[in-house]
Amino acid sequence: MISALLAGERPAGTQVVVKGWVRTNRSSKAGISFIQVHDGTCFDAIQVVVPNSLNNYDDEVQRLSAGCAVICTGELAESQGKGQTFEIQAETVEVIGWIDDPETYPITPKRHSFEYLRDVAHLRIRTNTFGAVARVRDCLAQATQRFFHENKYFWVHTPLISASDAEGAGELFRVSTLDMLNLPRTEEGGIDYSEDFFGKEAFLAVSGQLNVESYCQALTRVYTFGPTFRAENSNTSRHLCEFWMVEPELAFADLNDDADLAEQYLRYIFKAALEERADDMAFFAKFIDKEAVTRLEAFVESSFERLEYGDAITALERAKRKFEFPVKWGIDLQSEHERFLCEEYCKRPVVVMNYPKEIKAFYMRMNDDGKTVAAMDVLAPGMGEIIGGSQREERLGVLDERITSLGLNVDDYWWYRDLRRFGTVPHAGFGLGFDRAVCYVTGMKNIRDVIPFPRTPKHAEF
RNA sequence: UCCUCAGUAGCUCAAUUGGCAGAGCAUGCGGCUGUUAACCGCAGGGUUGUAGGUUCAAGUCCUACCUGAGGAGCCA
Numbered sequence: 001m002i003s004a005l006l007a008g009e010r011p012a013g014t015q016v017v018v019k020g021w022v023r024t025n026r027s028s029k030a031g032i033s034f035i036q037v038h039d040g041t042c043f044d045a046i047q048v049v050v051p052n053s054l055n056n057y058d059d060e061v062q063r064l065s066a067g068c069a070v071i072c073t074g075e076l077a078e079s080q081g082k083g084q085t086f087e088i089q090a091e092t093v094e095v096i097g098w099i100d101d102p103e104t105y106p107i108t109p110k111r112h113s114f115e116y117l118r119d120v121a122h123l124r125i126r127t128n129t130f131g132a133v134a135r136v137r138d139c140l141a142q143a144t145q146r147f148f149h150e151n152k153y154f155w156v157h158t159p160l161i162s163a164s165d166a167e168g169a170g171e172l173f174r175v176s177t178l179d180m181l182n183l184p185r186t187e188e189g190g191i192d193y194s195e196d197f198f199g200k201e202a203f204l205a206v207s208g209q210l211n212v213e214s215y216c217q218a219l220t221r222v223y224t225f226g227p228t229f230r231a232e233n234s235n236t237s238r239h240l241c242e243f244w245m246v247e248p249e250l251a252f253a254d255l256n257d258d259a260d261l262a263e264q265y266l267r268y269i270f271k272a273a274l275e276e277r278a279d280d281m282a283f284f285a286k287f288i289d290k291e292a293v294t295r296l297e298a299f300v301e302s303s304f305e306r307l308e309y310g311d312a313i314t315a316l317e318r319a320k321r322k323f324e325f326p327v328k329w330g331i332d333l334q335s336e337h338e339r340f341l342c343e344e345y346c347k348r349p350v351v352v353m354n355y356p357k358e359i360k361a362f363y364m365r366m367n368d369d370g371k372t373v374a375a376m377d378v379l380a381p382g383m384g385e386i387i388g389g390s391q392r393e394e395r396l397g398v399l400d401e402r403i404t405s406l407g408l409n410v411d412d413y414w415w416y417r418d419l420r421r422f423g424t425v426p427h428a429g430f431g432l433g434f435d436r437a438v439c440y441v442t443g444m445k446n447i448r449d450v451i452p453f454p455r456t457p458k459h460a461e462f
Numbered sequence: 463u464c465c466u467c468a469g470u471a472g473c474u475c476a477a478u479u480g481g482c483a484g485a486g487c488a489u490g491c492g493g494c495u496g497u498u499a500a501c502c503g504c505a506g507g508g509u510u511g512u513a514g515g516u517u518c519a520a521g522u523c524c525u526a527c528c529u530g531a532g533g534a535g536c537c538a
Contacts, residue, residue, distance in 0.1 A: 024498075024499095103490080108489085111487090236532090
């Protein structure tokens with residue numbers, strides 16, 4: 001693989017084979033061709049130097065254009081030219097796959113807009129940017145698994161199909177096998193879901209949290225890492241209908257333990273990106289976002305500020321600048337407020353803790369003041385909220401009160417309530433939008449460009 | 463879903479107060495070169511997002527729709 005060759009794992013003079021795709025081909029009738037071959041294993045391509053003594057030089061090598069698949073053999077050599085340490089003095093160049101009609105190949109060796117490349121998402125991965133994103137995304141995913149494994153967390157595969165809409169997180173995708181042209185009806189004229197596949201209404205899950213809480217109260221330290229689905233009509237650079245989420249849950253823990261975990265986790269995966277994908281990160285810093293590397297380095301080195309929600313409000317009220325949305329105790333923080341807190345007020349990552357109960361979910365633990373719940377948001381400079389979490393309400397009576405006061409039905413939560421009846425313990429967890437984390441690390445501005453085939457309203461191509 | 467902006471060659475973009483549709487890159491051919499965002503020359507490439515309207519004349523003005531982007535809301 002090219003990554004091993006360019007890393008110097010084989011000495012010059014070794015006979016090597018390279019299998020990959022042509023990036024550029026500069027050929028000279030005078031007798032030599034320079035082919036950049038790329039196999040995706042690292043950022044750089046390797047230069048294959050082809051002499052015109054090869055018997056397929058005229059009719060094949062010179063016709064090679066961007067995208068052609070080739071297998072090259074030859075001797076690894078220290079490069080005579082500038083721009084690379086190693087190159088290959090080719091002895092054979094075998095063309096495995098031609099470009100059908102070079103004029104119609106969508107990925108040309110020039111800059112393309114990200115919007116254009118979304119229309120050719122099956123080919124955009126062959127570009128520098130999307131290759132780098134894919135490798136960094138993998139690095140962050142592997143680091144996530146490694147971090148939790150090393151800290152004795154178990155990976156729990158929570159279901160993607162949810163038979164109740166009790167999770168209360170916005171619009172859901174329906175899962176049904178009913179014949180839409182011939183729907184079974186109840187006597188009242190509604191749709192009779194008892195005829196449906198699961199015998200009741202079913203949806204794609206919007207979170208694994210409620211399920212993972214069950215495992216938490218038996219395995220102590222658990223997490224989910226998988227896809228999640230929201231049918232909200234959100235058309236922004238930060239939203240996908242299908243996205244990946246990391247949700248750890250730990251037993252015998254409070255909100256401070258939760259914040260500690262979030263801090264350690266983020267530092268761990270960001271450090272992995274800096275160390276393991278230095279080549280790709282250097283590219284992002286050069287062409288996508290000048291601060292991609294320095295921002296991460298600062299993040300990894302700084303400890304997080306912890307701020308009470310009430311203190312955050314006070315800081316915002318005393319700020320000399322004006323906000324578009326007025327500040328007072330009880331509001332949810334807008335992104336302009338979040339950016340101010342971490343970028344100007346604290347100048348480092350901030351954990352805002354203990355929010356008013358009115359703006360947070362029913363399962364978050366009621367504090368002794370009766371006004372706030374043990375919720376936290378981790379705010380990152382340059383992005384705003386990157387993690388949201390809470391200590392969960394472990395007291396059955398208080399949980400029931402919260403469910404009822406929000407107009408929800410306690411019977412819908414029967415198994416979730418059982419967890420509070422049978423050996424309940426204080427526990428806490430958080431959710432991280434994995435794709436947003438990839439944006440933060442790479443400096444990519446649009447979440448549709450950090451996931452392989454983005455699903456957004458009106459878009460499920462490929 | 464709301465607000466704003468945009469849609470012209472394969473791609474990225476020009477085109478003055480409404481007046482002959484242009485460039486760079488890419489592609490093909492030729493030349494040149496241990497080249498590397500290569501360079502030089504030539505060539506092909508267009509129903510200006512769609513449908514109407516105003517006008518002698520519309521890429522340009524008007525209406526509707528479609529598509530995309532940015533912002534907002536919702537959130538992760």
